[in-house]
Amino acid sequence: MNLYMGKILKIDLTDGKAWTEELNLDWAKKYIGGKGLGFRYLFDLVDPKSDPLSPSNVLIFMTGPVSGTILPNSSRLSVITKSPASRTILDSNMGGSLGPEIKYAGYDGIVILGKADHPIYLIISDDSVEIIDARDLWGKGIFETEIKIRKALGEDCKIAAIGPAGENLIPFACITSDSYRHAGRGGAGAVMGSKNLKAIVVKGSGGVRVSNMESFLDLATKMLSEAVSEAGDPSRSNLWVIKEGTPYLIDSVHEMGILPTKNYQEGQFELVQKINSEAVKEKKKKDRACFSCPLACGKFTQADGNMVEGPEYETLSVAGSNCGIGDINAIIKFNESCDDLGLDTISTGNIIAFAMEMTEKGIHDFGITFGDHEDYLRIPGEIAHLEGRGKDLSRGVRALASKYNGKKFAMEVKGLEFPGYEPRGNYGMGLAYATSERGACHLRAYTVYHPNPFDLDAMTKEVISHQHRLAVKSSLIFCFFLHSVNVDEMAQILNIGMGEELYSGEDLWKVGERIWNLGRLFNIKSGLEMKDDNLPDRVFEEGLLNGPHQGRTLSQEDFSMMLRNYYRDRGWDIYGHPKKEKLEELEVDIPW
Amino acid sequence: MLVIDPYRCTGCRLCELICSATKQGEFKPSASRIRIVSNSRIGLSIPTVCLQCRKPWCQSVCAAEAIERDPISGIVTVNEEKCHGCRQCISACPYGNMGFDIDRGIATKCDLCKGTPRCVEVCYPNAIESKDLHKSLTMKSRILFGKTVQQSFASQKGTDER
Numbered sequence: 025m026n027l028y029m030g031k032i033l034k035i036d037l038t039d040g041k042a043w044t045e046e047l048n049l050d051w052a053k054k055y056i057g058g059k060g061l062g063f064r065y066l067f068d069l070v071d072p073k074s075d076p077l078s079p080s081n082v083l084i085f086m087t088g089p090v091s092g093t094i095l096p097n098s099s100r101l102s103v104i105t106k107s108p109a110s111r112t113i114l115d116s117n118m119g120g121s122l123g124p125e126i127k128y129a130g131y132d133g134i135v136i137l138g139k140a141d142h143p144i145y146l147i148i149s150d151d152s153v154e155i156i157d158a159r160d161l162w163g164k165g166i167f168e169t170e171i172k173i174r175k176a177l178g179e180d181c182k183i184a185a186i187g188p189a190g191e192n193l194i195p196f197a198c199i200t201s202d203s204y205r206h207a208g209r210g211g212a213g214a215v216m217g218s219k220n221l222k223a224i225v226v227k228g229s230g231g232v233r234v235s236n237m238e239s240f241l242d243l244a245t246k247m248l249s250e251a252v253s254e255a256g257d258p259s260r261s262n263l264w265v266i267k268e269g270t271p272y273l274i275d276s277v278h279e280m281g282i283l284p285t286k287n288y289q290e291g292q293f294e295l296v297q298k299i300n301s302e303a304v305k306e307k308k309k310k311d312r313a314c315f316s317c318p319l320a321c322g323k324f325t326q327a328d329g330n331m332v333e334g335p336e337y338e339t340l341s342v343a344g345s346n347c348g349i350g351d352i353n354a355i356i357k358f359n360e361s362c363d364d365l366g367l368d369t370i371s372t373g374n375i376i377a378f379a380m381e382m383t384e385k386g387i388h389d390f391g392i393t394f395g396d397h398e399d400y401l402r403i404p405g406e407i408a409h410l411e412g413r414g415k416d417l418s419r420g421v422r423a424l425a426s427k428y429n430g431k432k433f434a435m436e437v438k439g440l441e442f443p444g445y446e447p448r449g450n451y452g453m454g455l456a457y458a459t460s461e462r463g464a465c466h467l468r469a470y471t472v473y474h475p476n477p478f479d480l481d482a483m484t485k486e487v488i489s490h491q492h493r494l495a496v497k498s499s500l501i502f503c504f505f506l507h508s509v510n511v512d513e514m515a516q517i518l519n520i521g522m523g524e525e526l527y528s529g530e531d532l533w534k535v536g537e538r539i540w541n542l543g544r545l546f547n548i549k550s551g552l553e554m555k556d557d558n559l560p561d562r563v564f565e566e567g568l569l570n571g572p573h574q575g576r577t578l579s580q581e582d583f584s585m586m587l588r589n590y591y592r593d594r595g596w597d598i599y600g601h602p603k604k605e606k607l608e609e610l611e612v613d614i615p616w
Numbered sequence: 617m618l619v620i621d622p623y624r625c626t627g628c629r630l631c632e633l634i635c636s637a638t639k640q641g642e643f644k645p646s647a648s649r650i651r652i653v654s655n656s657r658i659g660l661s662i663p664t665v666c667l668q669c670r671k672p673w674c675q676s677v678c679a680a681e682a683i684e685r686d687p688i689s690g691i692v693t694v695n696e697e698k699c700h701g702c703r704q705c706i707s708a709c710p711y712g713n714m715g716f717d718i719d720r721g722i723a724t725k726c727d728l729c730k731g732t733p734r735c736v737e738v739c740y741p742n743a744i745e746s747k748d749l750h751k752s753l754t755m756k757s758r759i760l761f762g763k764t765v766q767q768s769f770a771s772q773k774g775t776d777e778r
Binding site for chain 1: 636653
């Protein structure tokens with residue numbers, strides 16, 4: 025088969041059985057791969073109402089048709105499950121080299137069902153699947169787990185592992201590969217922990233085929249050189265990714281006045297120069313790339329004996345400025361520690377910032393205040409090991425806020441903590457957070473650089489169009505950072521690779537909308553309602569304390585207007601339920 | 617020959633992909649003639665590829681006389697007609713740079729794409745460069761010299777601060 029491997033590997037941990045199934049070609053046509061195809065498989069296997077940490081939840085690792093090929097930034101692997109953080113459908117994708125390795129082993133996806141009765145890990149080596157006792161690895165950090173497994177099985181195997189955070193079912197635990205590449209958001213690591221699955225090890229000796237190698241290589245090398253080109257349309261440029269990586273965003277977002285600072289009270293950080301791209305560059309040792317990526321956004325840093333691939337923008341902002349931390353060494357150390365424990369740095373940073381504000385306001389004493397480097401560095405370990413205050417903090421901002429009465433400034437949507445952009449200075453990001461299928465997320469729609477961030481109509485349209493395009497991109501799967509790829513090009517890639525005229529750009533647009541509606545259906549069936557498409561009170565009621573948008577809020581009226589128009593433009597009813605006609609038009613094959 | 621600077625390698629493995637696509641007709645890193653050995657934790661990736669030895673070990677152990685060295689270009693190749701698939705060359709190469717195509721039962725190695733290596737084309741950080749031997753030696757010694765000078769300055773600076 026071209027581009028696809030044609031097989032799905034299913035492993036039931038309850039009875040220790042593994043088998044392969046033919047890839048459902050009808051679904052592959054309609055949902056492509058990655059996010060879309062993973063959603064379709066999840067719908068088939070999981071009751072939306074089920075408990076995310078029970079054995080009835082499944083964990084799906086889904087590659088896309090372009091994974092494993094030479095196309096730029098095509099290596100990502102999607103992890104799909106029901107989220108323990110938001111109780112919604114969850115798609116969280118990671119870079120590194122595990123996705124391609126799964127295809128080289130002969131599979132488009134791996135589905136993990138049930139629960140092992142003691143800690144285990146899996147070795148998938150082409151056709152062979154082994155279940156290995158992992159009791160000696162349980163409790164170990166991700167770095168040590170990788171070293172131990174590589175020692176036993178060879179340097180070239182690819183690993184997805186969880187740390188103590190995943191084992192302890194913390195709802196913002198990640199799944200990690202290649203030491204620093206995470207399926208970070210939404211707690212997929214906790215689902216893996218709930219199955220007693222410490223790691224998945226993959227070795228593949230096969231290859232990915234395309235219909236006509238010569239024309240495929242022509243297309244790919246053209247895309248590669250365009251991706252790194254300095255010329256051309258600046259809005260499609262990836263240059264900043266190459267030169268500075270995501271730390272570049274710090275100065276720019278600070279200037280816009282939407283850099284989360286001190287638990288989203290302020291939009292600018294007085295110590296911004298201590299955590300910006302220049303600060304990261306001083307500690308940088310190397311550029312690092314995921315498989316098949318010419319951009320190499322990973323900036324490998326070292327400080328005070330700590331080393332990490334990062335910190336990325338999200339860590340620098342949500343776990344930096346947002347915690348009042350203006351010390352790059354502390355952030356590098358924090359980043360390394362979270363990576364080893366298997367904690368999402370966004371949620372962890374957000375929770376710490378919340379605890380800092382609660383303490384400073386005298387609502388509840390967590391013993392930590394803004395800018396307290398030393399104590400800040402102790403918290404990830406306390407959270408991952410459920411020690412002391414870490415036990416409280418490990419439940420996430422939403423649970424913390426309802427326990428200690430801090431709901432007004434608990435910066436989360438659907439239970440997923442806010443990432444690094446302040447919606448009061450960019451209304452589109454507010455709508456993006458409120459309508460993302462997995463809670464507050466910046467990767468479903470990204471209006472940060474839009475010229476009219478307060479134009480309600482423009483923002484609504486922009487959010488919908490991003491959601492469609494990015495749903496397609498996350499299904500092929502291309503990395504978010506390959507800016508220079510649109511639906512027409514994606515259609516062309518699939519057609520050339522498969523050797524058939526399968527899609528037009530318009531078809532893919534429809535695929536994006538179909539995936540978006542499928543995710544929505546899962547969430548509605550899981551019990552989510554219109555009131556869950558909401559933002560915290562701080563956004564509506566409190567003006568930003570500094571910067572160009574000082575005093576600005578996103579009013580409840582403006583937000584409701586955007587949301588109403590969003591539902592309408594999507595062909596959903598006033599409660600945000602997809603209308604029957606819409607689902608028929610999109611050929612969503614789920615009974616409703 | 618291919619001159620490699622591991623300090624520049626980002627570990628993207630585009631070289632493995634274009635190599636296997638060119639030589640094997642599919643994207644199959646296990647069949648690539650160039651291989652990237654990585655340690656993600658310390659952020660290190662090292663490309664390894666045939667050094668086109670002047671007196672190749674692979675050639676000296678080959679009973680089928682299937683390994684040939686072009687006297688002018690110095691490129692060492694496997695004559696696929698002659699190769700028996702005994703794999704002695706794989707054991708003999710001290711650098712682990714011989715490969716084996718299981719499907720066809722023959723040894724494989726880098727032949728520098730007959731002079732225009734495709735891996736160089738997709739190596740955007742310029743970790744792999746194609747040089748003729750004489751120039752590359754000069755360049756290698758320059759790089760080494762530069763690095764030594766930098767290091768000695770760095771250590772001196774360290775001493776001063778102390």
